[in-house]
């Protein structure tokens with residue numbers, strides 16, 4: 001959580017820092033701050049709330065300087081306040097530092113530092129870093145003081161630090177929280193991800209855990225924890241600035257919902273060989289012999305990516321014949337998972353930085369399992385740490401509520417199913433059928449998006465309700481979960497996702513005219529059972545919004561409202577049925593005048609455990 005930016009070069013730092021923070025706001029937005037260095041020392045400003053509050057606060061102030069660091073916060077230690085906002089500094093107000101991560105042993109370090117006379121001015125874990133660097137810097141040069149400090153720290157960090165009496169350098173370091181260095185023509189920009197960098201350059205270096213970099217206007221030097229210089233590879237960013245901006249939509253979430261046909265198309269492009277009924281996954285080439293002999297797959301992920309994993313389980317078991325378990329990454333890592341060389345642990349993560357998913361992958365590696373990834377952000381930590389994997393190519397997802405990454409994940413899971421299935425006993429005919437249907441999905445999503453006006457009306461009609469059920473069976477049970485998550489995270493309504501069949505085992509007690517049900521009732525192998533469930537809800541005066549297959553006249557007579565999706569292969573229905581639920585959640589929240597891109601208490605990328 002939290003986003004950090006730093007700049008050193010020939011331009012004014014402040015506009016670059018503020019712009020960078022805005023692009024990192026998805027990582028946290030409860031307070032923000034910056035420190036800028038000029039010939040007269042360091043100027044620091046902080047504000048509670050979104051970055052625009054900070055921007056308004058400094059508007060008109062003469063803040064000059066071409067070296068600076070900045071931070072947008074998602075509170076972990078200490079409430080959102082100016083006092084707790086970053087940058088934090090030492091007693092002498094000489095060393096300033098921004099941090100993304102958690103210092104687990106900060107209490108002990110703080111107690112030791114207080115005994116030495118250090119005075120703390122915040123409740124954060126981060127502040128110990130500035131004081132510890134100060135303490136060491138009494139004896140050794142600044143960079144060595146940073147090393148020594150980090151050697152005493154337990155936890156995770158991406159840090160950037162500046163020093164008033166050493167104004168020509170920024171020192172940055174990473175352990176567990178991402179840091180990317182952008183190489184500009186006349187300087188450098190450092191950030192938690194490429195979003196603030198992409199408008200300035202497409203040349204970047206990804207720092208690894210245990211690495212520190214000293215950056216001046218002219219050059220950078222990366223050193224690893226063994227104090228050896230590291231020759232870093234320069235990577236090219238393949239996202240354009242335009243892709244990362246709103247393109248005229250009110251919210252990133254809407255833009256990203258609308259981009260789904262393209263996102264799915266990009267995910268399958270060049271990978272689906274329809275004529276042969278196979279998927280070519282270049283990222284799995286090197287491990288293809290191992291995947292052929294896999295006996296089990298364990299999918300680890302969180303939130304929306306977890307629900308994608310649940311759909312993957314149905315796909316893998318039905319069509320590839322591989323036992324598949326899906327685990328919340330946050331639980332997997334604390335259990336004693338039984339893994340072996342014939343098991344693959346597959347991480348699904350949009351950001352590639354989710355701390356729980358990363359920890360699960362590390363645990364799986366220790367236990368000898370093959371680790372695989374389905375990741376959207378190129379060069380992210382999970383992408384780099386897994387043995388092999390497939391990138392989504394869905395483009396940047398900025399809205400906190402995941403939408404296009406989800407449908408993209410589902411399409412990659414369908415490709416995985418083809419890949420694994422055809423390595424086993426999936427027939428050519430079945431492979432071809434899946435490939436043909438998958439290829440049609442982008443066009444089918446477009447037809448659903450055209451109904452957004454209808455869905456908007458339905459969402460408006462129900463937006464005064466504070467409790468809703470989302471119910472579905474088989475492939476659409478995870479979609480019910482995802483529909484409920486979308487609604488709760490952006491509208492703050494209480495939404496419960498359930499397998500339809502479970503309703504009669506307890507939750508049905510809640511049904512009355514004030515507790516509407518969104519029922520996913522597409523024409524598939526469980527359609528009749530779902531229809532019985534809808535009857536049960538109606539018999540208890542429950543209102544039903546049905547998500548049905550185009551042409552289903554029968555259902556329209558039974559329910560209060562209906563949205564229709566086109567017919568496809570049962571295993572691919574989630575790629576369609578989720579879209580109206582995303583639109584429903586979006587309009588429901590917009591109708592309540594909520595900031596859908598930045599819902600309260602959340603952050604896009606959860607890099608804390």
Ligand code: M6R
Pocket residue numbers: 302303304305306348349350351352353354357400401402403485486489604605606
């Ligand atoms: O980046 P990841 O896919 O690993 O993120 C996992 C979850 O944090 C994420 O899906 C979260 O649940 C979203 N806010 C859902 O919209």
